[in-house]
Amino acid sequence: MIGFVLILIAAxxxxxxxxxxxxxxxxxxxxxxxxPIKDIGxxxxxxxxxxxxxxxxxxxAPVVALSGTLCASLVIPFANQRALISFEGDFIxxxxxxxxxxxxxxxxxxxxxxxxxxMGANREAFFSMLVEPxxxxxxxxxxxxxxxxxxxxxxSHFFLTGDHYVLIYSIIGFYLFVQIAMIENSxxxxxxxxxxxxxxxxxxxxxxxxxxxxxxxxxxxxxxxxAIYGSLMYNVIVPAGWNIFLQxxxxxxxxxxxxxxxxxxxxxxxxxxxxxxPKFILTISAIAWIAFVVxxxxxxxxx
Amino acid sequence: MDQKLYIEIINNSLPTDLNEIPILKYDIFFDQIMxxxxxxxxxxxxxxxxxxxxxxxxxxxxxDDNNNSIKVFAHVINKDKPVLKSLTPVCSQLHIFxxxxxxxxxxxxxxxxxxxPVRYSHERSDKSQIxxxxxxxxxxxxxxxxxxxxxxxxxxxEPGHFRFICNGEKVLHxxxxxxxxxxxxxxxxxxxxxxxxxxxxxxxxxxxxxxxHALAHSQLIESLAGIQVSEALQIERCxxxxxxxxxxxxxxxxxxxxxxxxQLGQVVCEALRTTIINTTQFWCGNRFGKGLVRPxxxxxxxxxxxxDEMLRxxxxxxxxxxEVTDLIYSLPSVLGRFDDIGILTRQQALSLGAVGMAARxxxxxxxxxxxxxxxxxxxxxxxxxxxxxxxxxxxxMERNLEARESxxxxxxxxxxxxxxxxxxxxxxxxxxxKPNSFAISMVEGWxxxxxxxxxxxxxxxxxxxxxxxxxxxxxxALALAVRNQEISDFPVCNKSFNLSYCGNDL
Numbered sequence: 189m190i191g192f193v194l195i196l197i198a199a200x201x202x203x204x205x206x207x208x209x210x211x212x213x214x215x216x217x218x219x220x221x222x223x224p225i226k227d228i229g230x231x232x233x234x235x236x237x238x239x240x241x242x243x244x245x246x247x248x249a250p251v252v253a254l255s256g257t258l259c260a261s262l263v264i265p266f267a268n269q270r271a272l273i274s275f276e277g278d279f280i281x282x283x284x285x286x287x288x289x290x291x292x293x294x295x296x297x298x299x300x301x302x303x304x305x306x307m308g309a310n311r312e313a314f315f316s317m318l319v320e321p322x323x324x325x326x327x328x329x330x331x332x333x334x335x336x337x338x339x340x341x342x343x344s345h346f347f348l349t350g351d352h353y354v355l356i357y358s359i360i361g362f363y364l365f366v367q368i369a370m371i372e373n374s375x376x377x378x379x380x381x382x383x384x385x386x387x388x389x390x391x392x393x394x395x396x397x398x399x400x401x402x403x404x405x406x407x408x409x410x411x412x413x414x415a416i417y418g419s420l421m422y423n424v425i426v427p428a429g430w431n432i433f434l435q436x437x438x439x440x441x442x443x444x445x446x447x448x449x450x451x452x453x454x455x456x457x458x459x460x461x462x463x464x465x466p467k468f469i470l471t472i473s474a475i476a477w478i479a480f481v482v483x484x485x486x487x488x489x490x491x
Numbered sequence: 492m493d494q495k496l497y498i499e500i501i502n503n504s505l506p507t508d509l510n511e512i513p514i515l516k517y518d519i520f521f522d523q524i525m526x527x528x529x530x531x532x533x534x535x536x537x538x539x540x541x542x543x544x545x546x547x548x549x550x551x552x553x554x555d556d557n558n559n560s561i562k563v564f565a566h567v568i569n570k571d572k573p574v575l576k577s578l579t580p581v582c583s584q585l586h587i588f589x590x591x592x593x594x595x596x597x598x599x600x601x602x603x604x605x606x607x608p609v610r611y612s613h614e615r616s617d618k619s620q621i622x623x624x625x626x627x628x629x630x631x632x633x634x635x636x637x638x639x640x641x642x643x644x645x646x647x648x649e650p651g652h653f654r655f656i657c658n659g660e661k662v663l664h665x666x667x668x669x670x671x672x673x674x675x676x677x678x679x680x681x682x683x684x685x686x687x688x689x690x691x692x693x694x695x696x697x698x699x700x701x702x703x704h705a706l707a708h709s710q711l712i713e714s715l716a717g718i719q720v721s722e723a724l725q726i727e728r729c730x731x732x733x734x735x736x737x738x739x740x741x742x743x744x745x746x747x748x749x750x751x752x753x754q755l756g757q758v759v760c761e762a763l764r765t766t767i768i769n770t771t772q773f774w775c776g777n778r779f780g781k782g783l784v785r786p787x788x789x790x791x792x793x794x795x796x797x798x799d800e801m802l803r804x805x806x807x808x809x810x811x812x813x814e815v816t817d818l819i820y821s822l823p824s825v826l827g828r829f830d831d832i833g834i835l836t837r838q839q840a841l842s843l844g845a846v847g848m849a850a851r852x853x854x855x856x857x858x859x860x861x862x863x864x865x866x867x868x869x870x871x872x873x874x875x876x877x878x879x880x881x882x883x884x885x886x887x888m889e890r891n892l893e894a895r896e897s898x899x900x901x902x903x904x905x906x907x908x909x910x911x912x913x914x915x916x917x918x919x920x921x922x923x924x925k926p927n928s929f930a931i932s933m934v935e936g937w938x939x940x941x942x943x944x945x946x947x948x949x950x951x952x953x954x955x956x957x958x959x960x961x962x963x964x965x966x967x968a969l970a971l972a973v974r975n976q977e978i979s980d981f982p983v984c985n986k987s988f989n990l991s992y993c994g995n996d997l
Contacts, residue, residue, distance in 0.1 A: 214758040303638045307978075377824065380752035384645040385982040387638070388750075458753035458824040461832075462660060462979040 191266025191419065194436065198443040199408075199415035200225060205444055209451025224411070231404035239397055241301045249296035250398060250405040253289030257409045257416070260285040264419050265340040267435040268428045274340040279327045282339065283320070286372070289409065290316055297394035304386050308393030311462070315378060315390065318469040319371045325476035326364050330424075332483045333357060339423075347427035353486065360479045361424035366449060367472045369417030373410055376454045378465050388462070414450075418443040496523055499560040502863035503710050505717070506928035509946065512550070512565050517575060520566040524551060528582040532556040534844045534857070536933065536942050538588035540596050541955045545570050547596055552931060552944065556862040561931055568598070577603035584844030587963055594620075610670035610996045614678070625668050627654050634658060638978065642671050649992035653981075660977045665970045672996035680945075680956035686712070686786070686920040693943075694781045697960055697994035701777075702735040703936025704958075705784040707943040710865060711932035712786040715945060716922035720787065723911040725867040726904050727793050730801075731771070731783050732866075733897040733904075736937035738767040740890040740897070741812060743989050747887055748819060750983045751828040756819040763808050763815075770804045773797065787919030798905055809898045816891045820884075829884035833972040833984035836881060845968050847939015847961045848893075849988060852878045852885040859935035871904065881972075886987040926951040938962065938991065960994030 204221035211218020238247060263282045265271040271278075294313055297305035331337050333354075334345040347354055371378050374391030386393050395406050422442040426435065460468055495513045515523065527533045536552045549566045568575065577600035579586045589600045591609045597616030600606060608620050629637075635658055642650035650671035656664040676696055683689050693708035694701040706728055713720060742764040748756030768778040775783040775791040783791055819825055835845070840853040850857040858875040860868045876892040878885040924947050934941045939961025948954040969988045973981050 210754060214754055215762075216758065303636065306636075307638065376752055383750075383752060385750060386640065386645060387981050388979040454752070455754050458748070458751040458822065458828055460824070461828055462977050464827065 189272065190269060190432075190436070191264055192261060192272060194266060194439050195261050195264065195412070195415045195419055198418055198440065199411040202411050202414045202418070202443065202447050203407075205447035206451045206454070209448050210455050213452065213455035224407070228404045228407055231400055231407070234400035236398070236400040236402045239300055242296075242299045242397065245292070246296045246299040246397070247402075249292040249299075250402040250409075252292040254405045254409040254412075256285045256289030256292075257412045261412060261416050261419075263339055264416060265343050265423065265428075266419070266439070267430070267432055268344055270340040270344075274338050276337045278338045278340075279331075279342075280324075283323055283327075286413070287316070287320075293394055293406075296398075300397045302397065304389075304393045304396060307387075308390055308396075311390045312374075312394060315371060315465060315469060318466055319368055319472065322364060322469070322473040322476045323368055325473065325480050326361065326368075329357070329476065329480045329483050330361070332480075332487060332489075343423040344428045346424065347429070351486075353482075356482075357479065358425045360475065362421050364472060364476055364479075365417055365421045365424070366446065369414065369421075369446075370450065370453070371469060371472075372417070373413055375450060377457060377460045378468065380459045414447070415443060418446045421446060497562040497564040499555075499558075500563055500931055501560055502859070502931065502933045503714060503865040506715050506925050506930035506947075507563070509927045509929050512563055512929060514548075514565050514567050517566055517568075520549075520551070520564065521576065521578060523564065524553070524578055524585070525581050527553050527555075527562065528584065531841050531855070533562075534846070535582075535584055535588065536561060536931075536940070537944055537957060537959050538585055538592070539944075539957050540592045540598070541946060542570065542596065543954075547573065547598070549592065550929075550944075552942075554863060554933075556856070559863050561863070561933075563929070563931070570596070573598035574601060575599070576601050579603045579605075583842045584964070587967070608670065610673045612673060613675050622668075622670070625652075627668075628656070628664060628666050630656050630664070635663065642668075651992045655978060655981070657978055660979065662973050662976055662978050662981065665973050665981075667966055667970055669966070669992060669995050672993040674993075674997065676997040677956050677958055680958075681953050684952075686922065690785055690918075691781075696958055696997065697962075697991040698779065699739055699991065700735070700936045700938060700941065700960070700994065702731045702780040702784055703934050703938075703941050704943075704960075705780075706732060706866070707932050707934040707936075707941045709784050709786040710934065711930055711943045711945050712922065712924075714930045714932060715924040715928060715947060716786070716919070717925065718787045718919055718922065721912070721914045721916075722867065722870075723908060723913050724789055724792075724915045726908045726911065727789065727915070728784055729867045729871070730793070730901050730904050730908075731774075731780055732934070732936070733901050734767060734771050734801075735780055737808075737894050737897045737901075738764050738771070739937040739989075740894040741767060741808075743890050743986065744812075744816065744819070744887065744894075746986050746989070747829070747883075747983065748825070750986050751825060753819065753822070753825050756815060756825070759811070759815045763812050766804050766808050770801050773800055785918035786922070788916035790918060792913065792915040793908065798908075802902070802905065805898050805901060809895065812891075812894060820888065820891065826884065828980075828983060829887055829987075830882065832883045832980050833976055833987060834880070834882045835968050835972045837879075839971050840881065840968065843968050843971070844964050846964050847935070848886060848889050849939070849965045849968050851875060852889050853881040854879045857940070859933050859940045863933050865932070865934060867904065867907075871900075871907070873900065883983055883987040924951040924953065936961065938989070938994075939965065958997055960991055960997075962990040962992075962994040965990050966995060 203224035208221055260282050262272040263278050294309040297309040330342050334342050336342050379390040422439050426438050533553050533555050536554045538551045541548045547568050547570050553562045580602050592598050593606050594609050594615050638655040640653040642652045652668040654666045655662050694705045696704040741760050745757050745760030771780050772778045774797050837853040840850050860873040861875050926949050928947045931944045942959040944957040945953050946955040973984050
């Protein structure tokens with residue numbers, strides 16, 4: 189339960205920290221840390237506008253996506269507490285809850301019938317498909333390493349195996365989760381959330397037709413996803429057995445560091461050319477593969 | 492006796508008597524244009540129609556870069572059965588001019604492949620042609636899809652409609668429909684009898700090229716009215732023009748970085764552009780140099796005080812701009828977006844008659860400051876920046892190098908200015924134009940060559956005024972450059988050309 193609450197708190201401040209980082213690195217005064225949440229407040233008070241060509245799918249998609257993301261956050265454990273939902277193989281459940289939300293967003297984009305929506309949906313589906321192996325291979329590596337298949341068990345036993353190589357897995361896990369989170373949340377270098385250019389957008393162009401309350405929900409879902417990935421990162425680098433207060437502090441610190449990393453990446457590089465994105469994403473999968481092969485060798489399963 | 496086939500006019504010189512311009516038969520007219528435009532040092536500056544007494548007179552002005560002259564000749568047709576053989580199949584750079592003549596006067600150009608509206612002029616001959624029934628090029632295919640963008644865009648840019656035909660992410664064809672900004676500028680120049688109003692009007696042709704267009708207009712008026720301006724004023728005008736170039740080039744660098752989501756380059760260049768335009772404001776009270784250039788004189792003569800401030804800002808901006816562009820053009824992620832994207836080949840640029848940066852990045856020397864010098868550039872040799880590759884990176888680098896060059900030019904001009912006698916008069920608004928004359932004025936604005944042409948009647952009033960912005964030549968270059976590119980690269984290609992919508996729409 190503490191984990192769930194902490195994720196919500198982290199999600200609350202996450203976008204603001206990214207914004208602050210970007211403002212500071214660009215030498216601007218910039219908006220306050222709570223500005224994104226204030227914007228959500230403004231959006232919530234507005235009504236939604238629906239195109240005449242769109243149907244029920246378009247109207248329910250944002251809620252479906254947010255509920256999928258919320259459910260997914262219940263699977264993540266915190267410290268030595270088990271997650272609210274925990275069963276064998278729950279990381280597949282987790283991944284497909286997120287994919288479920290994405291699937292509905294894609295359907296909604298197609299539902300609007302705009303050529304932009306279709307273009308963005310096409311790109312989003314393609315890149316999500318490519319990033320899925322990276323996530324599963326990474327989790328499979330962890331499962332092999334610890335011998336468990338649920339998030340709660342994997343992370344509570346992660347540092348108990350007594351294996352010296354755990355540090356390598358921590359680092360690889362952290363790195364890959366950062367990259368996967370960037371792709372899943374449509375940030376640089378794969379997508380540019382700030383752009384006004386419809387033709388270069390991926391995620392933003394899918395939600396062009398959403399307005400008011402629906403848009404607020406979509407944004408909230410995106411912030412929540414950040415915090416979820418942030419807590420996965422936290423779980424692979426902090427041993428579960430430590431003191432709970434220390435853990436809470438570290439949890440928030442990891443989230444802040446993650447947000448700052450995103451802010452820094454977005455300040456000092458340009459985004460990829462669209463046709464380089466698949467290569468970029470496959471490289472991440474390749475790193476996961478390497479980790480997987482190494483674990484196979486270590487556990488003597490590769491003859 | 493051999494009939495003279497053309498007259499040669501030097502840019503920014505005395506006006507020519509209208510009767511001196513030879514009127515040719517269409518077959519001679521046709522052959523002459525074809526012969527001239529085969530040579531790549533010549534390009535068409537303007538080809539347009541003037542209606543008078545039921546007749547339509549077509550003027551063709553071809554710039555010859557070799558001997559700094561503009562060759563002018565004409566053809567007269569009756570208004571009632573206007574059918575002519577199109578020159579476009581043999582000289583494709585005339586396509587846009589023929590389209591314009593077709594739109595305005597209903598002249599049918601036989602063999603022209605693309606006789607579509609240019610800007611929906613208020614006085615067009617066929618009023619049934621409206622925005623809604625623009626004849627877009629279509630391809631029937633199951634695999635291909637169309638994407639329409641605009642005329643309302645997400646950013647704060649001008650209106651224009653882009654229609655892409657795509658195969659997946661790849662653009663097969665782009666058609667650009669303009670005309671949303673048509674204000675009837677050319678007609679307003681004739682209607683406004685007040686000299687000051689005309690100046691203000693010229694500054695509003697394209698807001699980002701206020702100095703360029705105002706200078707072209709002032710030169711034209713000075714030429715027709717026989718006003719000579721002092722060298723000090725000529726230098727000041729050149730400095731104003733270079734300041735405008737500098738500000739726009741830096742601003743474009745920022746926008747290019749913004750389009751590829753490189754925040755650092757964007758914010759730094761935006762800040763630097765502000766320092767430049769604020770200096771222009773310090774000089775004349777307007778950040779875009781409005782009110783600075785006037786015929787015959789200046790309301791804002793340069794002073795040592797302004798000059799020192801300008802030098803201080805320039806040195807600082809130059810240093811910081813060099814630093815940031817060194818960073819931008821060595822960053823792999825940025826180079827990956829710019830390099831080899833949106834290539835305009837030299838052959839394409841020549842056949843389209845591309846001007847300005849679009850031509851110079853394809854290895855073509857087309858810089859009016861050099862080839863048809865005006866104002867103080869007559870005494871001051873400019874070193875044009877010529878690049879070869881014709882891609883987005885080349886257009887970005889062109890801006891970078893030209894901006895640095897502009898700083899040098901301003902420095903050197905200021906040194907020359909210090910030695911000149913500062914006899915700058917107040918602007919002249921009461922002038923008498925030479926009757927029955929034809930005058931042409933060309934200026935190298937930051938985007939490329941700007942051309943203003945005026946014809947006066949028997950009483951010395953302006954009977955016809957023609958404005959040509961460089962964008963008119965270059966819009967099709969953009970459409971060609973994005974072919975076979977990814978549609979997601981279109982915005983950065985578009986920004987690298989940064990053409991004017993209102994300059995085309997007039």
